Amino acid sequence: MSTFAAPKGIPEYYPPESARFLAVRETLGEAARRAGYGYIELPLFEDTALFARGVGESTDVVTKEMYTFPDQGGRSITLRPEGTAGVIRSVIEHGLDRGQLPLKLYYSGAFFRYERPQAGRYRQLQQVGVEAIGVDDPALDAEVIAIADEGYRRLGLTGHRIELTSLGDDSCRPEYRAKLQEFLRGLPLDEETRRRVELNPLRVLDDKRPEVREMVADAPLMADHLSQQAAEHYERVKTHLRDLGVPFTENPRLVRGLDYYTKTTFEFVHDGLGAQSGIGGGGRYDGLMADLGGAELSGVGFGLGLDRTMLACEVEGVHPGDQSRCDIYCVPLGEQAKRRLVSLAGQLRHAGIRVEVAYGGKGLKGAMKAADRSGARYALVLGERDLAEDSVQLKDLAGGQQESVPLSAVVEKARTVLSG
């Protein structure tokens, strides 16, 4: 056992898996860029109050899952548990919403939640997220959802599905909430759940326990209590999704754990990951900008969990980003040859070719074995005999045939042979 271990609940990606991680991040980011979203790089920690107000005082995230500590100056700092609050803070602080709207941004990076780790749930998690701010158009909700779907498809995933609902808005949610609470208070629930009835009654609908599910089976649903305006918004989101060819299922019991969501909310679900089946989620948050001291601007966005997406790729057997790491593997025999090959490797790399060299005085057999494992298509073998005639052996590792190439012509030859 080693002396040090990584902090609890933090996934680490090393080769070859890390190449997949990069591909997942890049593919999802590319889907956002393709729709006009620009990258925003933000702090990993913020003023604690930003999350308390932005995410919601009553949420589990704020009440028990934040990494909060005082810095040397006595300020209360919190490692970001989610992305939207920070984006909105930056937008307000720098007046990014003064230009043309919607403002479209995407981010990528680590988030932190102090939770008990389990499969797919980590204390440090990686997300790619987008935010579209300033335009309350159902077509924009649909675009955001379609971006995620496009990203997953590009990765090669087919087993994900989209769950959709509307949480209503200020004009109908308070009334519905009261009605739901009234219903729930009449049920014989345990103490913990009763507390939740008062804090966030919506979440009780999402309880996984069979006995609770049964009790709330005929609870009133938000979907049946939407205001005219919210219902119309929701209908149009669905229409646009159909037009986009993005399949979805409606789940009127879908609940998000963060307080800021209004109207459209959605979750990307993948079965087969264990208990943590949500690989991404998001929705509209029309009141958040104003709550954080900005203009009265609407917003819609999502966060996609990269770690869980990695798990989804694993169970589906798709391996984005997998490729050989090397085109040509150089095998020197002796010091003279090594000197020549090291320099040649530099020239080849300069020409954009991926090249490795057998270092450490490996024997020929060992070096050839390393060439094989590197995935290179060709090996360059250089020994005394070749040096004497200013040439090098170029071996096709798949077919096994080998030819002698003048050293001065190797770069050009390599280019030709690799492009073929």
Next chain:
RNA sequence: GUGGGUGUAGCUCAGGCGGUAGAGCACUGGGUUGUGGUCCCAGGAGUCGCGGGUUCGAAUCCCGUCACUCACCCCA
């Protein structure tokens, strides 16, 4: 915070009715003094998570502890 499971070689795991440690993969070398992938041979590598107890003797039995892991809860 509450439960269950598991800790033996770098990785995946056998062994477990007590007698000082094994396999496969990986790695290194050799069979082939200038040629890899298959095959054969050899080698390095482990305080059996840690501490205590029982015993002539503990990886094995008992107690404690730590870690990892899955699930509840919650969420990406």
